[in-house]
Amino acid sequence: MSTPAKRTQWREELQPFPKDHGFSKKVLLNCCLVRRIITWVSPAPKDSVEDELELSAVRHRPEGLEQLEAQTRFSRKELQILYRGFKNECPSGVVNEETFKDIYAQFFPQGDASTYAHFLFNAFDTDHNGSVSFEDFVMGLSILLRGTVQEKLNWAFNLYDINKDGYITKEEMLDIMKAIYDMMGKCTYPVLKEETPRQHVEIFFQKMDKNKDGVVTIDEFIDCCQNDENIMRSMHLFENII
Numbered sequence: 001m002s003t004p005a006k007r008t009q010w011r012e013e014l015q016p017f018p019k020d021h022g023f024s025k026k027v028l029l030n031c032c033l034v035r036r037i038i039t040w041v042s043p044a045p046k047d048s049v050e051d052e053l054e055l056s057a058v059r060h061r062p063e064g065l066e067q068l069e070a071q072t073r074f075s076r077k078e079l080q081i082l083y084r085g086f087k088n089e090c091p092s093g094v095v096n097e098e099t100f101k102d103i104y105a106q107f108f109p110q111g112d113a114s115t116y117a118h119f120l121f122n123a124f125d126t127d128h129n130g131s132v133s134f135e136d137f138v139m140g141l142s143i144l145l146r147g148t149v150q151e152k153l154n155w156a157f158n159l160y161d162i163n164k165d166g167y168i169t170k171e172e173m174l175d176i177m178k179a180i181y182d183m184m185g186k187c188t189y190p191v192l193k194e195e196t197p198r199q200h201v202e203i204f205f206q207k208m209d210k211n212k213d214g215v216v217t218i219d220e221f222i223d224c225c226q227n228d229e230n231i232m233r234s235m236h237l238f239e240n241i242i
Contacts, residue, residue: 167215
């Protein structure tokens with residue numbers, strides 16, 4: 001767990017992140033992955049030339065900062081901060097699934113975060129090679145923190161579509177919901193009942209599966225989420241558990 005000094009440090013390091021695209025700094029500070037990465041940022045300032053040279057020192061060399069700046073909604077300075085922390089946390093230049101699980105276990109010690117971390121890792125691992133590169137990390141983070149509603153819902157659909165066949169089944173939705181409740185359920189008041197995830201899935205799935213064919217398509221998912229305030233509020237849970 002991060003010390004008070006470390007927490008103060010990453011709050012200071014996050015000062016360059018502006019309040020744009022509808023997300024406040026508070027949301028960014030709540031992001032588990034960002035908090036862990038920023039905690040490890042070196043306090044010594046470095047210029048862009050040094051950052052560029054450091055890219056060649058890791059096993060996986062990420063794309064140039066200019067290219068990532070063009071592909072994401074992060075500024076060059078923000079990418080430098082994120083990369084510096086990412087490199088210190090993951091010297092090899094990539095994150096494996098066990099690291100994801102370790103991060104979430106530390107931020108949710110009251111629950112079991114391993115299953116949710118597994119699903120989240122697969123969502124960030126877009127090329128399905130068993131590791132998350134810095135590019136994977138910042139591309140996903142850019143969508144989650146500063147993307148449009150459509151982009152966030154597309155990302156959420158990909159998370160729920162566990163087997164990546166383009167559809168969400170009731171079983172897949174239940175697996176994700178159970179994973180979230182296993183991670184957070186013991187931290188809530190009142191304590192959630194064991195049948196709560198299934199009850200929520202039944203309600204959500206009934207609304208989303210409009211043609212009653214037993215699966216939810218991306219169009220059904222986005223249309224339902226955008227037109228149902230209760231579901232949208234539930235989707236905003238991602239702001240606090242990513």
